Amino acid sequence: MSPKKDLIGIENLNADNISQYLDLADNFLEVLARPIPIVPSLRGKTILTLFFEASTRTQISFSIAAKRLSADVVNFSQSTSSVKKGETLLDTARNIEAMKVDGVVLRHSAPGAAQFLGQRIDAFVINAGDGTHEHPTQALLDLMTIRQHFGSFKKLNVLIIGDISHSRVARSNIFGLQALGARVAICAPPTLIPLEIKGLGVEVYYNLDEVIQDFDVVMALRIQLERQQSGLFPSVREYRTLYGLTKERVQKMKRKSIIMHPGPTNRGIEIDPDVADSEKSVILEQVKNGVALRMAVLFIHAGGKIE
Amino acid sequence: MSPKKDLIGIENLNADNISQYLDLADNFLEVLARPIPIVPSLRGKTILTLFFEASTRTQISFSIAAKRLSADVVNFSQSTSSVKKGETLLDTARNIEAMKVDGVVLRHSAPGAAQFLGQRIDAFVINAGDGTHEHPTQALLDLMTIRQHFGSFKKLNVLIIGDISHSRVARSNIFGLQALGARVAICAPPTLIPLEIKGLGVEVYYNLDEVIQDFDVVMALRIQLERQQSGLFPSVREYRTLYGLTKERVQKMKRKSIIMHPGPTNRGIEIDPDVADSEKSVILEQVKNGVALRMAVLFIHAGGKIE
Amino acid sequence: MSPKKDLIGIENLNADNISQYLDLADNFLEVLARPIPIVPSLRGKTILTLFFEASTRTQISFSIAAKRLSADVVNFSQSTSSVKKGETLLDTARNIEAMKVDGVVLRHSAPGAAQFLGQRIDAFVINAGDGTHEHPTQALLDLMTIRQHFGSFKKLNVLIIGDISHSRVARSNIFGLQALGARVAICAPPTLIPLEIKGLGVEVYYNLDEVIQDFDVVMALRIQLERQQSGLFPSVREYRTLYGLTKERVQKMKRKSIIMHPGPTNRGIEIDPDVADSEKSVILEQVKNGVALRMAVLFIHAGGKIE
Known part of the structure; x- marks a missing residue:
C-alpha cells in the first residue's frame, strides 16, 4: 500500500493505513535504543518545520526525528517569519516549492492550512496541528x-475528558x-x-465520577486557560472539582487502565x-x-x- | 579572477564579475536536479546567517544553499539576540571573528552594515540586505x-515599477x-x-500605461504598506489604479516579455x-x-x- | 578521574577537575586551527541548547562547539517555546528525557534551574547561566x-570590578x-x-584607583543597565568615573597585566x-x-x- 502524499488528518485513514505507521514506529523504537541511534534513510532530503504557533516539544520532536533519519532540517517559527509582513500562506507555499524542499511539517492556527x-x-x-481541526501525529503516537x-483495540474502552470543542487532539484520536x-x-x-458530536458516533457523558471506572484508557486534554474569558468555561477550581484527574478519582479506575x-x-x-x-x-x-x-x-x- | 572577500553590493561589480556568479549558479541548478542534491564543496566550513530583520524566505534560501554545499549552518535572528542588551554590531563582529566562523550572511536595517x-x-x-542600500543576491538571481x-542583456529593455526611493532591490538591479x-x-x-536618480543614468517615467508596451522585462517592487503614513505615498487603491500590474495592463505587454x-x-x-x-x-x-x-x-x- | 554527570557550577570543583577541562580545551584549540576543524567524537549524539534568556553569543558558541564535535544540535530559545503556555521546567525536563537527547545546555533566569x-x-x-548563581563555562574559559x-595561578593577583551581587560570572570565577x-x-x-562576600574569602576594595596597580588580571563585569532603577546603582556617569576602565587608569596597571x-x-x-x-x-x-x-x-x- 502506498500512502497519500500528505498526512493531513486521521479522518480519512483506515485501520491498515494506521497500522502501517504504528508498525514502522515500533521498529524505529529499536533504532532509538542503539548506541548511535541514526539511520541513513533520508540522507540528502530536506525537511522544513514551519511553525506559525509556538510549540517547543512538537517542533523538537519532529526535528530530532528528521535528524535520526539523516535528513537535513531547517526550523522556522513565527517570530522570525515574513508572515509579519503580510505574506500569505499561498506565497509561502510557492516559495517552499521553488526551493525544492522535500517535506514540510506545518503548524498553523487555521483549520485546513495543511491541506x-x-x-x-x-x-x-x-x-x-491546524487550528481546531486535526493533529494526526499526536493521535498516532497515542494509538x-x-x-x-x-x-x-477490540473491546477497548477509551474516555476522552475535556474541551472537545476546541481540541484537534480529541478529533484525531476519535477518528483513529x-x-x-x-x-x-x-x-x-x-x-x-460541539453540536456535531452526535455525528462522530461517540458516547457523551457529563459526570466523570459515574463512568471513570468503566474505561481502559482515560485521556485528559489540556485546558486552554486563555479560553476562560469566553463564558463557556467553568472556573479552574470548578473544572478540577468536576473533571480533574485527582488521586481519589483515579483510585476508582480499572486495575490495568x-x-x-x-x-x-x-x-x-x-x-x-x-497522578501525572x-x-x-x-x-x-x-x-x-x-x-x-x-x-x-x-x-x-x-x-x-x-x- | 579572484573575487573580493565580501559581497556587499552590485555597484562595484563589472560584467565579468557578475557572469562568474551566474555561470556557476547555472551549474548548481543541475546539482539541485539530482536525486541527492548535495555536493561536499564546503564540508567543514561554518556559515552564520545573522538576521536583524525578519525574512523567512531569504534566510531559508541561504540556509538551504549552505546545506546543499555540506557547510554547517548556524541561524540566528533578532528575537533571540543579545542585540536587545545593547550589544553593538562591532562587538558582534568581533565575537563572530573569534569563534572562527568562515562566512556571515547579514541582514540589517542600517545601510552600510555589511560593509x-x-x-x-x-x-x-x-x-x-542592508537598509535601503543594496541586496546583491536578489539582483543576481534576477539577472x-x-x-x-x-x-x-544587449538591447534588452527593463522597467522597474514602484518605491525606488526605499528599494535596495531596485538599486542593486539598476547597477547590475x-x-x-x-x-x-x-x-x-x-x-x-529619489532626487539622485538622474545620476544613476536610468530613464524616468510617471505614466505606466504609456510605456509598459516597450519593455521586455517588467519588475514590480513590493509596496511597503507601513510607509503609507508618511504622506509621500498614494493610497493603496490609487497605487493599484496607476501602477498595479493588472490583467488589462499586462495584455499590452510585448509577446515574449x-x-x-x-x-x-x-x-x-x-x-x-x-498576473502573478x-x-x-x-x-x-x-x-x-x-x-x-x-x-x-x-x-x-x-x-x-x-x- | 571521571566527571560528574552535570556541570552546574565551579563551586564544587577542585584544581584537578578544572585542569582536566582546561587541558582538553587547549588540545581542541589545535583542532580548531586545522583546515577542517571537525572531529567525529560525538557523532550520533544529540545536544539541545535550551535558552530561556536570550544570548546570541553563548548559544552560538555552544552550537559551534557541538558541531565541531560532529554532534547533532537542536537550538531552542524562549521566543519559540511553550513556556509561554505555562509549561513548567519539570515538564520540559521530562519531555527532553523521553526524547532521548544526550545533553542539554540550559540558560534560565532562576538560580538552581540547571541543578x-x-x-x-x-x-x-x-x-x-542560571540567574545570579553560576556560569561555569564562562569561568572556565576565563581560567x-x-x-x-x-x-x-600561584601568586597571581586577580581583581574583579563591578556588580558582584548579581554576577554569576563573578561567583564562578571566584570559586575557580x-x-x-x-x-x-x-x-x-x-x-x-553582597553581604555574604566575607564568607567567600576575597579581599574587598571600594577605591579602584588605590589598588589597580597591584593586579595581574583585571576583570570588568558587564553593567546591567536595567538595574539602574533599583536605587542601589550609581548613575552611569558616576560609575564610569569611579569604576570604569579608562585609559588613564589602565596606564597605572602592571606591565604584563x-x-x-x-x-x-x-x-x-x-x-x-x-581600552577594550x-x-x-x-x-x-x-x-x-x-x-x-x-x-x-x-x-x-x-x-x-x-x-
Whole structure:
C-alpha cells in the first residue's frame, strides 16, 4: 500500500493505513535504543518545520526525528517569519516549492492550512496541528502507546475528558480509535461539547465520577486557560472539582487502565501532579513514542527505502 | 579572477564579475536536479546567517544553499539576540571573528552594515540586505533569471515599477543591469523617486500605461504598506489604479516579455493574483534560482574547489 | 578521574577537575586551527541548547562547539517555546528525557534551574547561566585564558570590578580562581557587594584607583543597565568615573597585566573603547577560547572517546 502524499488528518485513514505507521514506529523504537541511534534513510532530503504557533516539544520532536533519519532540517517559527509582513500562506507555499524542499511539517492556527498547502506543492506535508481541526501525529503516537499496552483495540474502552470543542487532539484520536475498532466516549461540561458530536458516533457523558471506572484508557486534554474569558468555561477550581484527574478519582479506575495526556499538562487543573507521575500515567511513553512515530511518518511520506 | 572577500553590493561589480556568479549558479541548478542534491564543496566550513530583520524566505534560501554545499549552518535572528542588551554590531563582529566562523550572511536595517562588518572580520560577509542600500543576491538571481529567458542583456529593455526611493532591490538591479548593458527605466509616483536618480543614468517615467508596451522585462517592487503614513505615498487603491500590474495592463505587454517580483507580493496591490500566476510571471523561477545563486555566492566567497 | 554527570557550577570543583577541562580545551584549540576543524567524537549524539534568556553569543558558541564535535544540535530559545503556555521546567525536563537527547545546555533566569533539571533527567546538563548563581563555562574559559598568559595561578593577583551581587560570572570565577590558588579581590560600590562576600574569602576594595596597580588580571563585569532603577546603582556617569576602565587608569596597571571582560561590553561605561581594543585586552581570546572550552566540556560530559 502506498500512502497519500500528505498526512493531513486521521479522518480519512483506515485501520491498515494506521497500522502501517504504528508498525514502522515500533521498529524505529529499536533504532532509538542503539548506541548511535541514526539511520541513513533520508540522507540528502530536506525537511522544513514551519511553525506559525509556538510549540517547543512538537517542533523538537519532529526535528530530532528528521535528524535520526539523516535528513537535513531547517526550523522556522513565527517570530522570525515574513508572515509579519503580510505574506500569505499561498506565497509561502510557492516559495517552499521553488526551493525544492522535500517535506514540510506545518503548524498553523487555521483549520485546513495543511491541506491547503499540500494541494499546492509537490513536497509532502505533515500536519502538526491546524487550528481546531486535526493533529494526526499526536493521535498516532497515542494509538501506538495504547497498542503497546493492550495489544489490540477490540473491546477497548477509551474516555476522552475535556474541551472537545476546541481540541484537534480529541478529533484525531476519535477518528483513529474508531477506525481501529475501539469504543470511544467523551466526558466534558456541556458547553465544551460541539453540536456535531452526535455525528462522530461517540458516547457523551457529563459526570466523570459515574463512568471513570468503566474505561481502559482515560485521556485528559489540556485546558486552554486563555479560553476562560469566553463564558463557556467553568472556573479552574470548578473544572478540577468536576473533571480533574485527582488521586481519589483515579483510585476508582480499572486495575490495568492507563492515563494519557498530550502535554503540556496544567498540573493541578486537568490532572494532579501525583497522578501525572503515577504508575498508571503513560505520559512520558507518549513523548518517547513521539520521536519514533514521527520518524515513521517522515520515512513513509518521504518515500524512504528500508535497507 | 579572484573575487573580493565580501559581497556587499552590485555597484562595484563589472560584467565579468557578475557572469562568474551566474555561470556557476547555472551549474548548481543541475546539482539541485539530482536525486541527492548535495555536493561536499564546503564540508567543514561554518556559515552564520545573522538576521536583524525578519525574512523567512531569504534566510531559508541561504540556509538551504549552505546545506546543499555540506557547510554547517548556524541561524540566528533578532528575537533571540543579545542585540536587545545593547550589544553593538562591532562587538558582534568581533565575537563572530573569534569563534572562527568562515562566512556571515547579514541582514540589517542600517545601510552600510555589511560593509562595516566585512571590514572588521576575516570571515567573508554576504550582504542579505542592508537598509535601503543594496541586496546583491536578489539582483543576481534576477539577472540569472533574465539571462535564462533572453540569453543576453544587449538591447534588452527593463522597467522597474514602484518605491525606488526605499528599494535596495531596485538599486542593486539598476547597477547590475547597467553593467551588463541593458537599458533600464523606472516608473513610479514622483514622491517615490529619489532626487539622485538622474545620476544613476536610468530613464524616468510617471505614466505606466504609456510605456509598459516597450519593455521586455517588467519588475514590480513590493509596496511597503507601513510607509503609507508618511504622506509621500498614494493610497493603496490609487497605487493599484496607476501602477498595479493588472490583467488589462499586462495584455499590452510585448509577446515574449516577462514579469518579475522579488516577493513577497502584495496581491491585488502592486500585482494582481492572476498576473502573478500567469505565464508571463517568472516569480517562482526567481525563488528557485535563488538557492542555486546563493550556492554560487557562498561557494565563490568561501574559496570552494570544483571537484 | 571521571566527571560528574552535570556541570552546574565551579563551586564544587577542585584544581584537578578544572585542569582536566582546561587541558582538553587547549588540545581542541589545535583542532580548531586545522583546515577542517571537525572531529567525529560525538557523532550520533544529540545536544539541545535550551535558552530561556536570550544570548546570541553563548548559544552560538555552544552550537559551534557541538558541531565541531560532529554532534547533532537542536537550538531552542524562549521566543519559540511553550513556556509561554505555562509549561513548567519539570515538564520540559521530562519531555527532553523521553526524547532521548544526550545533553542539554540550559540558560534560565532562576538560580538552581540547571541543578533541578540535572537531578531529574539522565541526559547530562551544562549550566549556561542560571540567574545570579553560576556560569561555569564562562569561568572556565576565563581560567583557560589566564593560564595561557601566566602559566600558573600561584601568586597571581586577580581583581574583579563591578556588580558582584548579581554576577554569576563573578561567583564562578571566584570559586575557580581560589581552587587554583590565586589571590582574588573585588572592587565595587558598597551597594553592589553582597553581604555574604566575607564568607567567600576575597579581599574587598571600594577605591579602584588605590589598588589597580597591584593586579595581574583585571576583570570588568558587564553593567546591567536595567538595574539602574533599583536605587542601589550609581548613575552611569558616576560609575564610569569611579569604576570604569579608562585609559588613564589602565596606564597605572602592571606591565604584563591583562584586562578581561565576559562580554558584551558597554563601551564607555565599564570599559572605554580604546581600552577594550588595547594590547592589554584579551577579550577576543576569551571568545575564541570559549569554543574550545565548550568542546572540552561537551566531550567530557558526553563521555567522548579520544581517538
